[in-house]
Amino acid sequence: xxxxTLIGQATIDPQSSYVQSSTFDQDAFDxxxxxxxxxxxxxxxxxxxxxxxxxxxxxxxxFVAGIATCTLGHAHPALxxxxxxxxxxxxxxxxxxxxxxxxxLAKWIVQHSCAERVFFCNSGAEANEAAxxxxxxxxxxxxxxxxxxxxTAHASFHGRxxxxxxxxxxxxxxxxxxxxVPGFHYVxxxxxxxxxxxxxxxxxxxxxxxxxxLEPLQGEGGVRPGEIAYFQKLRQxxxxxxxLLIFDEVQVGMGRxxxxxxxxHLGVEPDIFTSAKGLGGGIPIGAMMCKSFxxxxxPGEHAxxxxxxxxxxxxxxxxxxxxxxxxxxxxxxxxxxxxxxGLQAIAAKYPQxxxxxxxxxxxxxxxxAAQTQFTAADVVKAAMEKGLLLVPAGPKVIRFVPPLIVxxxxxxxxxxxxxxxLAIVTTS
Ligand SMILES: *Cc1c(COP(=O)(O)O)cnc(C)c1O
Numbered sequence: 001x002x003x004x005t006l007i008g009q010a011t012i013d014p015q016s017s018y019v020q021s022s023t024f025d026q027d028a029f030d031x032x033x034x035x036x037x038x039x040x041x042x043x044x045x046x047x048x049x050x051x052x053x054x055x056x057x058x059x060x061x062x063f064v065a066g067i068a069t070c071t072l073g074h075a076h077p078a079l080x081x082x083x084x085x086x087x088x089x090x091x092x093x094x095x096x097x098x099x100x101x102x103x104x105l106a107k108w109i110v111q112h113s114c115a116e117r118v119f120f121c122n123s124g125a126e127a128n129e130a131a132x133x134x135x136x137x138x139x140x141x142x143x144x145x146x147x148x149x150x151x152t153a154h155a156s157f158h159g160r161x162x163x164x165x166x167x168x169x170x171x172x173x174x175x176x177x178x179x180x181v182p183g184f185h186y187v188x189x190x191x192x193x194x195x196x197x198x199x200x201x202x203x204x205x206x207x208x209x210x211x212x213x214l215e216p217l218q219g220e221g222g223v224r225p226g227e228i229a230y231f232q233k234l235r236q237x238x239x240x241x242x243x244l245l246i247f248d249e250v251q252v253g254m255g256r257x258x259x260x261x262x263x264x265h266l267g268v269e270p271d272i273f274t275s276a277k278g279l280g281g282g283i284p285i286g287a288m289m290c291k292s293f294x295x296x297x298x299p300g301e302h303a304x305x306x307x308x309x310x311x312x313x314x315x316x317x318x319x320x321x322x323x324x325x326x327x328x329x330x331x332x333x334x335x336x337x338x339x340x341x342g343l344q345a346i347a348a349k350y351p352q353x354x355x356x357x358x359x360x361x362x363x364x365x366x367x368x369a370a371q372t373q374f375t376a377a378d379v380v381k382a383a384m385e386k387g388l389l390l391v392p393a394g395p396k397v398i399r400f401v402p403p404l405i406v407x408x409x410x411x412x413x414x415x416x417x418x419x420x421x422l423a424i425v426t427t428s
Pocket of ligand 1: 124126128157158159219248276277
């Protein structure tokens with residue numbers, strides 16, 4: 001094995017600086033990398049804007065963006081320049097010392113959200129883990145609850161660590177990983193009476209609801225937007241009871257919804273919220289934000305070795321600044337509208353197969369009817385053959401999460417490919 005290379009002989013195109021059309025050995029890969037993912041038979045090696053190329057040199061329009069992550073697309077000149085500059089200067093030092101880039105990024109987030117304090121980590125799960133720990137410490141030390149309970153929603157997704165799979169209200173992610181972390185209770189999403197009932201029932205003995213953790217729009221659970229009346233009532237309940245309202249903005253935050261944060265669609269502010277996917281534009285970084293009243297961590301109580309290192313923060317700061325400089329929120333609204341109108345027109349051609357088109361900004365989904373013979377993954381495969389990358393959100397929802405820089409022409413091209421993909425799966 002050691003004498004073999006997975007990426008075969010590469011050819012250098014003298015006209016450009018990139019390597020192209022190398023070969024890729026899938027079997028050799030599968031022998032050494034754990035099979036935790038059901039991968040599509042595709043290996044990508046280069047990207048530019050909203051386009052990516054595979055190892056055969058075939059081009060695809062990327063409406064996955066590393067799963068709602070590559071905010072600025074691929075090889076954005078500002079991001080390339082920022083990370084190049086930063087790695088030449090200083091890339092990692094640990095949080096034993098002050099990291100100026102981290103302060104700059106935190107300042108931007110605080111100035112552009114309801115947050116007053118920021119903690120940096122490396123992923124969405126870690127950001128949620130930090131939020132869960134903060135809420136529990138707040139429950140013990142401020143609310144004086146011995147057995148704090150965190151309410152989360154059915155069909156939610158909060159990550160893959162033990163605490164975050166427990167927070168995730170989907171049994172398929174928990175199966176065979178028990179014993180799970182105690183202290184979570186699930187309610188249906190967008191159902192206020194279920195929350196009121198749960199708070200009443202759980203308020204017994206040493207147990208009490210300390211926090212409610214929700215996505216403003218459920219991403220992995222099927223691109224399901226939160227309802228304004230539900231969230232406003234939740235905010236009111238939390239204000240009256242002292243229960244913390246925590247939003248998982250890992251997928252919907254950082255401009256993807258057409259507003260910087262998903263909660264802006266709901267007219268309520270959380271006490272704590274998390275970000276990750278789009279924050280670094282594809283460079284790993286996560287963040288947990290809170291109002292100062294619940295900032296109860298003391299030195300040594302929570303930490304991350306890599307968290308908020310100069311490299312990741314320089315990348316994220318560039319994403320933030322570029323969002324503003326390129327007016328990307330406006331683009332997200334306009335392109336999102338174009339995408340949904342186009343998808344609705346396509347859906348109208350397949351009334352037995354498509355039940356709904358929904359989403360905010362550039363996080364949109366097509367829901368397939370329960371009785372259709374094909375799955376979202378079948379549509380994704382057919383679209384891939386037509387040169388468009390898409391990702392399912394559950395078995396029956398096809399998700400659209402392109403880079404926020406996507407152009408009008410690219411949305412049109414994607415719509416044509418979706419139409420062709422649906423024509424294939426509905427007739428085969
Ligand atoms: C992706 C996602 C996570 C987990 O993020 P990782 O970076 O994979 O740990 C958590 N919450 C939501 C809403 C997500 O979409």
